[in-house]
Amino acid sequence: MTGWRATVVAARPAGLETIVPYSRSLLGCLADFARNRPESTALVMGGDRVSYAELCAMTMSAYNGLTALQLPSDARVALHAAKTPRTVALIVACLLARRPFMLPSTELGATALEELLEKADCTDVLTAEPGAGVGGLRVHKIDTTAVPPDGDLAGLDGITGPDVSPDATSFIFTTSGSTGLPKVVPLSFQAVERFTEWAVTKFRLRPGTVVLNYAPFNFDLCLLDLRATFKAGGTTVLVESERATNGKHLAELIRTESVEVVQSVPMLYRLLADAHDGEPFETVTHVIVTGDKMPAKLLPELPRLFPNARFYNIYGATETNDSFIHEITGDLTAAGPLPIGRPLPGVDALVLDADGVVVDGPATGELLVSTPFQTAGYAVGGGADKFVERDNGRVYFRSGDLVDRDADGVFTLVGRNDSQVKVRGVRVNLEEIEQVLLGHERIAGAAVVALPDDVAGLVIHAVVRRDTTEPLGVLGLRQFCRERLARAALPTTIRVVDDPLPTTSTGKTDRKAVIRDLLNGS
Amino acid sequence: MSCSDLIKQYVLDEFLPGVGPEELEADYDLRANGVIDSLGLLRVVTWLEATFEIPMEEVEIVEQDFTSLTSITRFVELHSAAGQSDVDYLGKAA
Numbered sequence: 001m002t003g004w005r006a007t008v009v010a011a012r013p014a015g016l017e018t019i020v021p022y023s024r025s026l027l028g029c030l031a032d033f034a035r036n037r038p039e040s041t042a043l044v045m046g047g048d049r050v051s052y053a054e055l056c057a058m059t060m061s062a063y064n065g066l067t068a069l070q071l072p073s074d075a076r077v078a079l080h081a082a083k084t085p086r087t088v089a090l091i092v093a094c095l096l097a098r099r100p101f102m103l104p105s106t107e108l109g110a111t112a113l114e115e116l117l118e119k120a121d122c123t124d125v126l127t128a129e130p131g132a133g134v135g136g137l138r139v140h141k142i143d144t145t146a147v148p149p150d151g152d153l154a155g156l157d158g159i160t161g162p163d164v165s166p167d168a169t170s171f172i173f174t175t176s177g178s179t180g181l182p183k184v185v186p187l188s189f190q191a192v193e194r195f196t197e198w199a200v201t202k203f204r205l206r207p208g209t210v211v212l213n214y215a216p217f218n219f220d221l222c223l224l225d226l227r228a229t230f231k232a233g234g235t236t237v238l239v240e241s242e243r244a245t246n247g248k249h250l251a252e253l254i255r256t257e258s259v260e261v262v263q264s265v266p267m268l269y270r271l272l273a274d275a276h277d278g279e280p281f282e283t284v285t286h287v288i289v290t291g292d293k294m295p296a297k298l299l300p301e302l303p304r305l306f307p308n309a310r311f312y313n314i315y316g317a318t319e320t321n322d323s324f325i326h327e328i329t330g331d332l333t334a335a336g337p338l339p340i341g342r343p344l345p346g347v348d349a350l351v352l353d354a355d356g357v358v359v360d361g362p363a364t365g366e367l368l369v370s371t372p373f374q375t376a377g378y379a380v381g382g383g384a385d386k387f388v389e390r391d392n393g394r395v396y397f398r399s400g401d402l403v404d405r406d407a408d409g410v411f412t413l414v415g416r417n418d419s420q421v422k423v424r425g426v427r428v429n430l431e432e433i434e435q436v437l438l439g440h441e442r443i444a445g446a447a448v449v450a451l452p453d454d455v456a457g458l459v460i461h462a463v464v465r466r467d468t469t470e471p472l473g474v475l476g477l478r479q480f481c482r483e484r485l486a487r488a489a490l491p492t493t494i495r496v497v498d499d500p501l502p503t504t505s506t507g508k509t510d511r512k513a514v515i516r517d518l519l520n521g522s
Numbered sequence: 523m524s525c526s527d528l529i530k531q532y533v534l535d536e537f538l539p540g541v542g543p544e545e546l547e548a549d550y551d552l553r554a555n556g557v558i559d560s561l562g563l564l565r566v567v568t569w570l571e572a573t574f575e576i577p578m579e580e581v582e583i584v585e586q587d588f589t590s591l592t593s594i595t596r597f598v599e600l601h602s603a604a605g606q607s608d609v610d611y612l613g614k615a616a
Contacts, residue, residue: 242585245560456561474541478555490556495540 030056030092033233037207042230043085044257045238050085052233054149058089061146062128063096069140071124076100076172078122078136081217083241086128086144088226091217093142094126095170095189101126102172102184103218106241107487110135112181116174119380120184166190172379173220175318176420176427176489184380185318187373192223195321195373198344199228202325203261203286207233210257210283214239214264215425220318221290224263247275254281262306263288263314265425266298270455273301280307290314290322291425292457293337293413300332315340315413318427319386320397321373323347324411339412340403346372348394351405366417367403368396419511421450423458426488430511433462433491436484440477442468445501447514448491461518462491465501472496525574525602526595532569533591537562548591563588570594574602 030052033040038053050058071077079090081103094101102122104113113135117125125136128144170189174182199205205228213225213236229236237257243249251272254262260283262268269289272281284306294313302311311329316322326341343349350368353359358368368388374397377387389395402415419430430448437446444467450458466472474494481490502513523531526548534541537557552558558566566588571578576598587597 242583245564246583473545474538475545475547475550475555478557482555487556487559490559492556492559493539 029231029233030059033207033230037233040208040233041235043088043236043238045083045085046240048085051149055085055089055092057147057149058086058144059092059096062086062090062093062142062144064146065140065142065144066090066093066097066099066126069124071099075124076102076120076122076169078102078104078117078120078125080125080127080129080134081106082127082129083217083238084129085238087217089144090126090128090142098168100169100172100186102174104174104182105218105486106216108182109481109483109485109487111483112485116182116184116380119181120172166193167376171220171223173218173318176429176432176486181381182486183378183382185375186379187220187321187375191321191373191375192227194346195223196228196231198322198373199224200232203228203288205229205232205234205261209234209261210237210259211235211261212237212239212254212257212259212263214244214262214268216241219425220316220321221263223321224288245271247271251275251277251281254284255279258283260284261286261288263290265289265291265422266294266457267292267424267455269302269305270295270298272305273298274455276301276305281305282308284309287311288314289328289338290316292422295454295457296335296337299328299338302328303332313338313340315411317369317397317399319375319378320369320371320399323349323369323371326410337412337414339410341410343369344371348396349411350396351403352398362405362407364404364414365402367399367401367411369399370394370396421458421460423450423460423488424456426486428460428486428489430460433460433481433485433489434509436481437462437464437477439484440464440480442466442470442472445509447501447509447511449511449515449518451515451518459492460489462494463497463501463514463518464494465497465499525598526591528573529594529598530591532573533557533566533594536565536569546591548595550591551589552591553585553589558588566594570598574598576601 033052034056039051041049042052042055043050077099079101081087102120104116117136123137125134125139126142127134127139128142130141167188167190169186170192172184172186174184176182209232211225211229211234213222215221215225226236237253237259239250250268262284266289285308287302287306287309310327313326313328314322315324322344324340324343326339348370350358351363351365352368353363353365359365386398387395388398400416400418400420401413402417404412404414421428421430430450433448434446437443443464445465446462448460448462450460453459474496477494502510504510530543530546534543534546567578567583570576581601587593
C-alpha cells in the first residue's frame with residue numbers, strides 16, 4: 001500500500017478547526033435550558049416526565065456523588081447503562097466532571113464483562129440504579145436524588161469553563177471484535193460536539209422537538225437521540241428496553257408523545273408496520289433508518305406509516321459515527337438495495353480496490369472513511385491497521401465494508417470483507433462466536449453462520465462437532481456462550497454433530513456448505 | 523397435560539429443537555442463555571394468550587416473569603382466565 005502508513009493512535013483529521021464554541025456546548029445548553037425553560041420536558045420514560053430543571057438537579061446530585069468518590073483524576077470508569085433518566089443524569093455528571101466513562105453493553109456475559117473491565121482498566125463501575133445487580137470489582141451506587149430540583153444550580157456554571165481540552169475523552173463506546181473481546185472506542189469532546197452540531201442542523205432539532213430514543217444507551221445512536229436533542233432543548237422519549245419489541249406499545253408511545261424524529265434499526269419499522277392499525281403517525285417529520293440493511297419489502301410501508309416525514313438511510317460505524325446519508329425519495333418499490341448515499345459534510349470517503357489501491361470514479365471495493373466525528377483509535381482491542389494516515393494528513397478508518405460507487409458519486413453497500421454481520425443493528429462477528437465455542441474443552445470444530453429472518457433481519461446458527469462420545473448438552477453450551485458473549489451474539493440454535501464439518505479446498509470451514517445443510521434441514 | 527408440561531413442550535418444540543424434556547430443568551434461565559430473546563418473548567406471549575386465555579392487554583409484561591419454565595408457569599397460574607394449575611388443558615387428564 002504505497003502512500004499509507006499505519007498509526008497506533010490516529011491524529012485528529014487535519015484542517016478541521018474547533019467548530020463549536022464552548023458557549024454552545026451540550027453542558028452549557030443544559031444549564032441554559034434549566035434556567036430559562038426549567039419546566040420544559042427533557043426526558044420521558046413510562047409515565048415519568050423529567051424537566052430540564054429536574055435533570056440538572058439529578059445531574060448535580062450525581063456529580064456530587066461522583067466527586068465524593070475521590071477517584072484518581074485520570075481514572076476511567078464504567079457505567080451501568082440501564083435505560084433510565086437516572087443513568088442519563090449520571091452520564092451528564094461524568095461529562096461535567098471530565099471523567100472518561102465506558103458504556104459496556106448491559107447484555108454482555110459476566111466473564112466477558114470482567115475481562116473487558118480489566119483490559120480497559122476500569123476498576124470502578126458506577127450505577128445510578130439503586131437496586132441494580134452489576135458486575136465489576138468496585139461498584140458504586142450514585143444517588144441522583146440528593147439535590148432538590150429547585151436547589152442551587154450554581155455548580156453548573158463551572159461547566160463552560162476553559163479547562164476542557166477538545167481532545168479529552170468523553171464517551172467510550174464498545175463494539176464487537178473478532179477475538180472474543182469487544183473493541184473499546186473513545187470519542188473526544190470535540191468529536192461529539194461536531195457530530196451533535198451536524199445532527200441538530202440536519203434534523204432541525206429545536207426547543208420542544210420530540211425525539212424517540214429506541215437504541216440502548218451503549219449505542220452511539222444515543223448521541224443523536226439524547227445529546228443532540230438536549231443541545232437543542234428538545235424532549236427525548238426513551239423506549240423502555242423491556243417493551244422494545246412490543247409493536248403496539250411503540251405505536252402508542254409515538255402517538256401519545258407526538259414524536260417528531262425517529263431513528264432506528266429497520267426492526268422498529270417492521271414492528272410498527274406489523275402492529276399498524278391503519279392510523280398513520282402524523283407528527284413524525286424525520287425518519288432515520290440506520291445500523292442495518294433496510295429490507296426491500298419494508299421500504300414501501302414507510303410513507304404509509306409516516307405520511308408527513310422525510311426518510312433517510314444513514315451509514316456509520318462506532319469508530320467514525322455517521323458517515324453517509326441518503327434521502328429516500330421517489331419510487332420506494334424500486335428493485336435493488338438502498339444506497340447509503342453521499343458523505344456527510346466534512347467526511348472524506350475512499351474506495352480501495354482488491355490490490356489496496358485507491359481508485360477514482362465508479363468503483364467497487366473496501367470503504368475507507370475519515371470523519372470529523374471519529375475516534376483517535378482503539379483504547380483496547382482491534383488492530384492499529386484499522387486506522388491509516390494518508391499523505392493529506394487525514395486518518396482514515398478501514399470499514400471492512402465493501403461498497404459500490406456509481407458515476408454520480410453515490411455509494412451502495414455490497415457486503416463485507418470479513419465475517420462480521422448485523423443482528424438487529426448490533427455488530428456481531430461470526431468468527432468471534434466460533435472462537436468462543438472452540439474454547440470449550442469438548443468441542444473439536446465449530447461453524448457459525450447467519451441466516452435471513454423476516455423480523456430480526458439475520459439470525460445466528462451454530463453447528464459444533466463434539467470431541468467426545470459422551471453427550472454434549474446444548475443447554476450447557478448456551479450457558480458457556482452466555483458468559484463469554486454479548487446477548488446479540490448468542491446463537492439462536494446450536495446443533496451438535498459427530499461428523500467433521502465441511503471444509504473448503506484450503507481447509508477452512510465452508511460456511512456456505514453449512515448454510516446449505518441448515519436450509520435443507522439435513 | 524399439566525400447564526407446566528405444556529409450556530415445557532412448547533419451549534422445546536419452538537426454541538430448542540433436538541433437546542429432550544429431561545434436559546431442560548425448570549429453573550434454567552431461558553432469557554440470559556439466549557433461548558428466548560426479545561422477539562421470542564413476543565411469540566411466547568402470543569402463544570400464552572391463545573393457549574391459556576390470558577388477557578394480555580390487561581397484564582403487565584415484565585421480563586422477570588419469563589426467565590424460566592417455573593416463572594412462566596407461575597405467570598400463567600396467576601393470570602389465566604382458565605384458572606388454577608390443576609386445570610387440564612387440551613382435554614387430557616394430567
